[in-house]
Amino acid sequence: MVEALSLGYVGIFFGVAVAIGYLGGAWADRHLHTRPWLAIIGILLGIAAGFRELHRIVVAQRWRMKKQSNSPSERNLGDGLP
DSSP, X not given: OHHHHHHHHHHHHHHHHHHHHHHHHHHHHHHHTOTTHHHHHHHXXXXXXXXXXXXXXXXXXXXXXXXXXXXXXXXXXXXSOO
């Protein structure tokens, strides 16, 4: 259940990060008269933030899976390990 929630969070985070990047860039474009360049840069920064968060969650999930596979209670008794 927790894994499904964290995956849903990534989807929401991507959308929010891109939206915030665009809105921030569009606001700066209006004030600096650089339309559409800062909005495009904001979108790219939002996408980068989304991928960074995705990477963070994948690394954390791998760590949790590795930790669970190393715990004695999770080992299969028929695999020949002590």
